[in-house]
Amino acid sequence: xxxxxxxxxxxxxxxxxxxxxxxxxxxxxxxxxxxxxxxxxxxxxxxxxxxxxxxxxxxxxxxxxxxxxxxxxxxxxxxxxxxxxxxxxxxxxxxxxxxxxxxxxxxxxxxxxxxxxxxxxxxxxxxxxxxxxxxxxxxxxxxxxxxxxxxxxxxxxxx
Numbered sequence: 001x002x003x004x005x006x007x008x009x010x011x012x013x014x015x016x017x018x019x020x021x022x023x024x025x026x027x028x029x030x031x032x033x034x035x036x037x038x039x040x041x042x043x044x045x046x047x048x049x050x051x052x053x054x055x056x057x058x059x060x061x062x063x064x065x066x067x068x069x070x071x072x073x074x075x076x077x078x079x080x081x082x083x084x085x086x087x088x089x090x091x092x093x094x095x096x097x098x099x100x101x102x103x104x105x106x107x108x109x110x111x112x113x114x115x116x117x118x119x120x121x122x123x124x125x126x127x128x129x130x131x132x133x134x135x136x137x138x139x140x141x142x143x144x145x146x147x148x149x150x151x152x153x154x155x156x157x158x159x
Contacts, residue, residue: 001014001023001024001036001038001040001081001083002014002024004091004093005024005026005036005146008143008146008147009028009029009147009152010026010027010028010146010147010150011026011027011028011029012024012025012026012027013025013027020074021035021037021074021075021078022035022036022037022075022078023036023037023038024036024038026146026150027150028150028151028152030150030151030152030153031150031151032149032150032151033150034077034079034146034149034150035075035076035077035078035079036078036079036080036081036146037078037079037080037081037098038080038081038083039080039081039082039083040082040083040084040085041082041083041084041085042084042085042086044132044133045130045131045132045133046082046130046131047128047129047130047131048105048128048129048130048131049127049128049129050105050106050109050127050128050129051071051127052071052074053070053071053101053102053105053106054067054068054069054070054071054102054105054106054109054110055067055068055069055070055071056068056109056127058124058125059118062124062125063119063124064117064118064119064124065113065118065119065120065124065127066118067109067110067113070102070106071102073098073099073102074098075098077097077149078097078098079095079096079097079098079145079146079149080095080096080097080098080100080101081093081094081095081096081146082094082096082101082131082136082139084133092133092140093140093141093143094133094136094137094139094140094142095139095140095141095142095143095145095146096136096139096142096145097145100139101136104131104135104136105129105131108129108131108135109129112129
């Protein structure tokens with residue numbers, strides 16, 4: 001993923017597990033930076049815990065889920081890149097603001113829980129949710145959401 005950002009004219013610094021909310025900092029050569037969270041799959045769905053996006057908990061009866069308000073963004077202006085691994089030069093990239101990803105996931109989960117009257121049939125206490133590629137198709141290759149956040153021209157100070 002860092003290589004893909006570099007091909008698009010950005011400097012990319014990956015972090016290995018020690019930063020909780022993002023995986024890469026993408027910077028422009030003339031300043032500015034963007035925090036990027038990356039989630040990759042080689043199957044049909046990405047897996048999430050809805051509680052990172054939506055206030056969700058079990059009711060006192062331990063059977064029904066209670067859904068509340070949306071969670072605050074974990075890091076200011078966080079971008080998310082969902083990757084479908086297909087092979088060199090064939091990978092697919094879906095670029096969303098964290099809040100856009102939150103909206104897609106929360107809206108789908110809320111509809112599911114409402115349809116099931118608050119009770120998940122197989123695992124009532126599970127907050128797992130899967131995101132299908134088709135649910136984010138409109139976000140494919142929207143690189144400008146990241147590239148556009150850093151200056152593309154400017155003056156570099158000479159020593």
